[in-house]
Amino acid sequence: MTESPVLLNKHEVERLLSYDDLISRLESVMGKFSKRDSSEIIQPVRSVVPIQQHNGFLGVMPAYLAAEGILSTKVVSFYQRAEGSSLPSTQATVLLFHPEHGNVIAIMDGEAITAKRTAAVSAISAKLFSPAFSEVLCILGSGQQARSHYDVLTKLFKFKEVRVWSRRKEMAQRFVNDLQGPVTVCGSVKEAVVGADVIVTATGASQPLLFGEWVKPGAHVAEMDDVLMREAVVYVDSREGATTESGDIILSGVEVFAELGEIINGTFPAQREKTTVFKSLGMGIQDAVSAKLVLEKWKKEH
Ligand SMILES: NC(=O)C1=CN([C@@H]2O[C@H](COP(=O)(O)OP(=O)(O)OC[C@H]3O[C@@H](n4cnc5c(N)ncnc54)[C@H](O)[C@@H]3O)[C@@H](O)[C@H]2O)C=CC1
Ligand SMILES: O=C(O)C1=NCCCC1
Secondary structure, X not given: OOOOOEEEOHXXXXXXXXXXXXXXXXXXXXXXXXXXXXXXXXXXXXXXXEEHHHOEEEEEEEEEXXXXXXXXXXXXXXXXXOOOOOOOOEEEEEEEEOOOOOOEEEEEEOHHHHHHHHHHHHHHHXXXXXXXXXXXXXXEOOOHHHHHHHHHHHHHOOOOEEEEEOOOHHHHHHHHHOOOOOOEEOOOHHHHHOOOOEEEEOOOOOOOOOOHHHOOOOOEEEEOOOOOOOOOEEEEXXXXXXXXXXXXXXXXXXXXXXXXXXXXXXXXXXXXXOOEEEEOOOOXXXXXXXXXXXXXXXXXXX
16 A cells, blocks of 8 residues: 655745755756666656647656656646736646656645756856856846746855846836845846846746847856847757757757756866857756655655
8 A cells, every 4th residue: 555645835845945955966967868878867858738828838747767766747837927917927746756666655836846946957057157257147037937046046156246127127126125135126138138247037038138249258148938049159958858849949040059968977068258058948857856855855854
């Protein structure tokens, strides 16, 4: 007889998942993923059901990590929301299975996992690609991803200045009011971007907001939205993910230089001196290691 699954809500997941643990585990599995050894990791490209009528989609993101003993899937919906909507754009649940027996061992909130693991992966990209003496961080957007990126990037790097732009200034102001440190609210994307060393685009925009001529040569751009800044060396989390799902990569025909895992493995160089873009689509293995970490922490407490 199998035990009932552990149920963990958003508050618990947020509390149990720390960036310190997450970053090192993500580095390790993203490196492994890029070796494409199917006896180690199996992660198909996300299955997506478009809900065009309501500007959304439902995605299913399974993953199996043999050495880590993790079998999981995330089910995630993403809906474009009207500005000021109280509903989150991204809602998700992660299921962890017993890899030997196939029973569900945990069901947990995936919103906090999605926010933290995406930001942690961007932080890995910033460690690899940002200019050596990065002083200015710019965040475009003021939603869940903007917040998690602010948290992890200001924890890891000592920026002298942080700038935020959001399409409605009062949303940017509300975002800043919730933070501890000093942040400048900018009135335009250009004002936020010019001179920045690390730029995070975490908006739901599908039209370009960021133009290459504003970006300081050598800066690093971590892109979460649909808009690709083409005047740069482009890195992705997964080549298959990017060439299947990223409309901007497919349509522009831009060359993907390498996966993040290939830089971690040392099979491709991090061209840190050049302007770099890390195009993040999100991967099931990122959710899988995050959920396992949460469950391990929870078990230590019980
Ligand atoms: N790579 C990954 O693994 C993940 C990527 N994402 C992406 O990150 C982005 C942000 O997601 P969340 O923070 O969860 O959403 P959110 O709804 O919490 O925040 C979205 C932000 O984008 C702004 N925005 C929306 N449409 C815009 C437009 N047309 N022009 C300018 N600003 C606009 C909103 O004002 C808000 O500040 C989305 O593009 C989403 O697809 C989200 C989760 C994971
Ligand atoms: O990886 C994810 O999870 C997501 N990626 C794109 C937007 C929705 C969630």
